[in-house]
Ligand SMILES: NC(=O)c1ccc[n+]([C@@H]2O[C@H](COP(=O)([O-])OP(=O)(O)OC[C@H]3O[C@@H](n4cnc5c(N)ncnc54)[C@H](O)[C@@H]3O)[C@@H](O)[C@H]2O)c1
């Protein structure tokens with residue numbers, strides 16, 4: 001299925017859309033997307049065909065599924081969706097989690113990522129998965145971010161969410177709070193900032209991004225009286241990287257980093273852990289934000305919300321975050337092409 005580099009540079013970008021947890025709202029999102037496809041892209045749902053057809057019937061929406069073939073012309077009628085079929089272990093019901101189908105979920109992610117690596121797809125966009133049910137199936141799983149890092153052989157990735165005028169990146173991803181401090185070492189933080197800086201330049205076309213860096217402790221440690229990570233780890237890393245010309249502010253108290261005074265002129269905000277940064281981002285833009293994985297050889301964006309099990313099959317969901325995730329993936333693919341000699 002591999003395409004040559006020349007073909008891939010000339011064609012309409014092809015985006016792999018993984019449908020996520022089959023009991024959640026991912027299949028609904030695919031059906032909604034088929035009704036009004038974003039211009040300038042070709043979307044291929046990686047999902048189970050019967051599941052998509054059943055969910056469309058449940059939603060009362062038209063859906064014609066066409067098997068994806070890279071060489072064939074993309075159908076551009078409303079209600080038609082190209083699909084790369086994957087087998088479910090058991091039929092999926094909206095709202096009812098079933099660990100038997102967790103392998104299917106990971107299979108869709110693997111197919112999308114491998115297609116990005118071999119040039120079949122220009123980017124992958126992910127609908128939400130349910131981390132708990134994958135673990136219940138006996139498969140350790142903390143998130144797409146870590147799963148895709150491993151699959152693409154990337155030692156360090158950076159999670160960043162974009163929305164509401166913010167770009168909030170995280171120094172650590174899905175970690176229990178008690179493990180956060182030990183995970184932030186000079187080496188790991190330096191690597192996170194290098195990846196962030198590089199990808200903001202190459203994929204977001206920001207020539208010299210200004211990055212605000214949060215402290216870890218209340219009031220950024222209050223000069224060492226409320227924790228020493230700022231003095232021992234964060235400040236020395238910032239000093240090293242500033243000497244190379246990076247525009248870095250911090251370590252800043254996290255509670256005021258997101259005020260309009262501090263945000264002015266910044267391009268990105270680096271939080272030290274998941275719930276230091278993401279509540280702010282989601283308060284500002286939930287339903288329209290995008291989750292991006294930086295540092296990988298492939299482009300991956302995602303919706304900013306979860307599986308919303310109680311809404312699956314009801315027709316009561318919003319799809320703005322999916323639309324934004326596709327738009328951002330396209331923009332990143334364009335910027336990446338422009339950045340390459
Ligand atoms: N990208 C991802 O794969 C991703 C992201 C976040 C959470 N999750 C997973 O999703 C599961 C459920 O997480 P949660 O309950 O914390 O978050 P959630 O986003 O599923 O739900 C939070 C609230 O938002 C509502 N909601 C979510 N998406 C919506 C949409 N598109 N339209 C309308 N309302 C919507 C829900 O009904 C709920 O009230 C967890 O297993 C979590 O790990 C996955």
Ligand SMILES: N[C@H](C(=O)O)[C@H](O)COP(=O)(O)O
Pocket residue numbers: 142143144145146278291302303304305
């Ligand atoms: N941290 C993400 C969020 O809160 O939106 C979410 O858990 C998804 O993470 P992955 O993309 O790693 O699955």
